[in-house]
Amino acid sequence: MSRGAYLLDLGLVPYGEAFELQRSLAGAVSQGAIPETVIFLEHPPVVTVGRRTETGELHIPDGAEVEIVETDRGGKSTFHGPGQLVCYPILDLTKHGKDVKLYVRNLEEALVRTLAAFDLDGELVEGLTGVWMTRPPRKIASIGVHVSRWVTTHGYALNVDLDPSPFTQWITACGLEDAAFTTMARELGRPITVEEVRTSAIAAIAELFDLELEELPADEGAGLWSQPIHASLAAR
Amino acid sequence: MNEKLEAAARLYEEAAKELDLAARHCEVAAQHFRDNLVPRGAAHAWAARGHLLEVEARLDEQAREHSRRSSV
Numbered sequence: 001m002s003r004g005a006y007l008l009d010l011g012l013v014p015y016g017e018a019f020e021l022q023r024s025l026a027g028a029v030s031q032g033a034i035p036e037t038v039i040f041l042e043h044p045p046v047v048t049v050g051r052r053t054e055t056g057e058l059h060i061p062d063g064a065e066v067e068i069v070e071t072d073r074g075g076k077s078t079f080h081g082p083g084q085l086v087c088y089p090i091l092d093l094t095k096h097g098k099d100v101k102l103y104v105r106n107l108e109e110a111l112v113r114t115l116a117a118f119d120l121d122g123e124l125v126e127g128l129t130g131v132w133m134t135r136p137p138r139k140i141a142s143i144g145v146h147v148s149r150w151v152t153t154h155g156y157a158l159n160v161d162l163d164p165s166p167f168t169q170w171i172t173a174c175g176l177e178d179a180a181f182t183t184m185a186r187e188l189g190r191p192i193t194v195e196e197v198r199t200s201a202i203a204a205i206a207e208l209f210d211l212e213l214e215e216l217p218a219d220e221g222a223g224l225w226s227q228p229i230h231a232s233l234a235a236r
Numbered sequence: 237m238n239e240k241l242e243a244a245a246r247l248y249e250e251a252a253k254e255l256d257l258a259a260r261h262c263e264v265a266a267q268h269f270r271d272n273l274v275p276r277g278a279a280h281a282w283a284a285r286g287h288l289l290e291v292e293a294r295l296d297e298q299a300r301e302h303s304r305r306s307s308v
Contacts, residue, residue, distance in 0.1 A: 021261075
């Protein structure tokens with residue numbers, strides 16, 4: 001049976017704010033204060049540096065309008081910008097098999113299914129993370145996760161419609177020399193919006209993690225959802 | 237310093253950090269609600285709640301420990 005979970009569509013959010021938010025929401029999920037929560041958003045241009053980033057991966061030209069942020073996720077450096085759909089699931093893995101590798105495989109499968117909804121054949125490449133279009137290989141989505149007390153933060157970034165040149169010109173993204181990066185727009189040969197893709201992305205996450213996602217309305221009803229905290233308050 | 241007192245000091249320092257984080261999330265939530273950014277405001281409000289519960293759990297544990305040792 002599907003479990004209820006919150007779905008937050010936050011729009012364009014600076015990386016630092018989203019980072020703090022994830023860590024704190026993970027604490028709330030861990031405490032049982034709120035249900036598991038899946039965040040979808042976009043970031044203003046930012047290069048993020050993971051725990052395994054090596055010196056020399058960054059070659060950002062002077063004057064480039066981009067923020068550089070260190071994170072606690074796994075993986076190497078990557079780029080985020082508007083036109084990229086970012087998904088941060090805050091999940092309690094004790095409810096999903098207590099298996100980090102399985103969790104990452106499910107994220108990859110969610111991306112493959114999201115791409116399939118647009119007749120794009122995303123594939124996994126042996127020894128490499130993320131999801132790729134192949135022949136020749138070109139990366140279309142990146143994955144980087146962090147797990148603390150079995151609660152997940154970070155997630156995936158799917159290139160929907162943005163200029164992919166920062167992945168190679170500003171950084172050696174994911175530590176991959178000579179790797180090519182692509183976008184859904186480039187593969188489809190037409191413009192496509194993040195909004196168009198989000199519905200399929202939400203459906204894939206819900207299916208893979210057996211969640212019934214409930215979206216907080218953007219205009220009214222702030223905080224009016226039934227929350228575990230309400231029951232505990234009522235019991236006092 | 238007595239080890240137990242040092243542990244208690246550390247616990248209260250960590251509680252203060254959690255409360256600082258909760259306060260920051262409350263401020264950001266207020267700004268987002270004022271800007272009509274409801275999901276972002278709500279997300280920060282829930283984040284604040286998480287920090288408060290974390291503090292409450294730690295202070296409750298400290299209180300229970302104190303109660304166990306109290307001779308009064």
